[in-house]
Amino acid sequence: MTPQRVTLITLGVSDLLRSREFYKAMGWRESGQSQENVAFFQINGMALGLFGMESLAEDQGRKGKSLGTGAISLAQNFTSPRDVDEAFNRAVKCGATMLKKPQNVFWGGYSGYYADPDGHAWEVAYNPFWPLEEDGSLRLPN
Amino acid sequence: MTPQRVTLITLGVSDLLRSREFYKAMGWRESGQSQENVAFFQINGMALGLFGMESLAEDQGRKGKSLGTGAISLAQNFTSPRDVDEAFNRAVKCGATMLKKPQNVFWGGYSGYYADPDGHAWEVAYNPFWPLEEDGSLRLPN
Numbered sequence: 001m002t003p004q005r006v007t008l009i010t011l012g013v014s015d016l017l018r019s020r021e022f023y024k025a026m027g028w029r030e031s032g033q034s035q036e037n038v039a040f041f042q043i044n045g046m047a048l049g050l051f052g053m054e055s056l057a058e059d060q061g062r063k064g065k066s067l068g069t070g071a072i073s074l075a076q077n078f079t080s081p082r083d084v085d086e087a088f089n090r091a092v093k094c095g096a097t098m099l100k101k102p103q104n105v106f107w108g109g110y111s112g113y114y115a116d117p118d119g120h121a122w123e124v125a126y127n128p129f130w131p132l133e134e135d136g137s138l139r140l141p142n
Numbered sequence: 143m144t145p146q147r148v149t150l151i152t153l154g155v156s157d158l159l160r161s162r163e164f165y166k167a168m169g170w171r172e173s174g175q176s177q178e179n180v181a182f183f184q185i186n187g188m189a190l191g192l193f194g195m196e197s198l199a200e201d202q203g204r205k206g207k208s209l210g211t212g213a214i215s216l217a218q219n220f221t222s223p224r225d226v227d228e229a230f231n232r233a234v235k236c237g238a239t240m241l242k243k244p245q246n247v248f249w250g251g252y253s254g255y256y257a258d259p260d261g262h263a264w265e266v267a268y269n270p271f272w273p274l275e276e277d278g279s280l281r282l283p284n
Binding site for chain 1: 143144145146147148149150151152153154155168169170171173174175182183184185186187188189190195198199201202203204209210211212213214215216217218219229232233240241242255260262263265267272274278279280281282283284
């Protein structure tokens with residue numbers, strides 16, 4: 001059995017300096033594991049990395065392929081709509097592109113999307129049916 | 143400050159049934175939170191979802207946009223090269239596409255990549271400098 005696990009999310013970025021500045025402006029602190037050509041951040045239970053777009057394609061065995069924005073969202077859940085608004089507004093202030101303003105959505109929550117400098121989609125959401133653990137992790141209800 | 147947190151990773155898929163079967167064949171168990179048109183899996187500290195490609199684009203505020211494979215990797219770290227090989231071989235047996243056979247890599251570890259049915263890149267890796275926590279989570283060394 002393959003464990004239900006992710007230990008590292010790596011985002012390909014076209015300008016590492018710009019992306020570092022963006023996530024730093026958002027309040028994120030880089031790990032001591034960062035290097036000149038790769039940035040790492042500790043998140044809940046895993047790490048998130050920023051790595052040059054071409055280097056990532058090559059590392060994946062897709063050398064020369066154009067990767068860009070893909071069919072994936074990374075969501076941050078919050079415990080209230082107000083916190084969602086705050087996170088969304090902060091991101092936009094830091095240079096994120098608005099994709100969808102936070103709004104009440106059909107599944108009973110409150111959600112918005114912004115894109116980071118390379119178009120990677122971040123969702124900010126409040127889901128009343130999915131309470132968060134004390135450390136901000138999500139354990140799905142049974 | 144925006145918390146350094148991800149609570150849900152959602153992969154856009156072109157055939158939800160096929161993707162459900164793929165991850166199930168890999169040994170993953172769906173959460174009771176799954177619904178007909180969306181599959182959820184509990185992973186370490188967050189959830190991973192599978193959602194129709196067009197629905198995801200629309201949800202992101204990118205209705206009608208073609209998303210496909212993007213510049214992102216999801217990595218599973220293991221505690222030995224042997225476990226990496228096992229995970230890689232299992233994935234291929236379940237229908238994954240080989241991107242890069244597991245091999246010794248320049249940063250001193252052992253890593254390979256495969257793609258899921260929609261081309262989403264999964265890395266399987268052993269990093270001797272990044273030990274895993276007992277529950278399989280990753281806490282970056284200082």
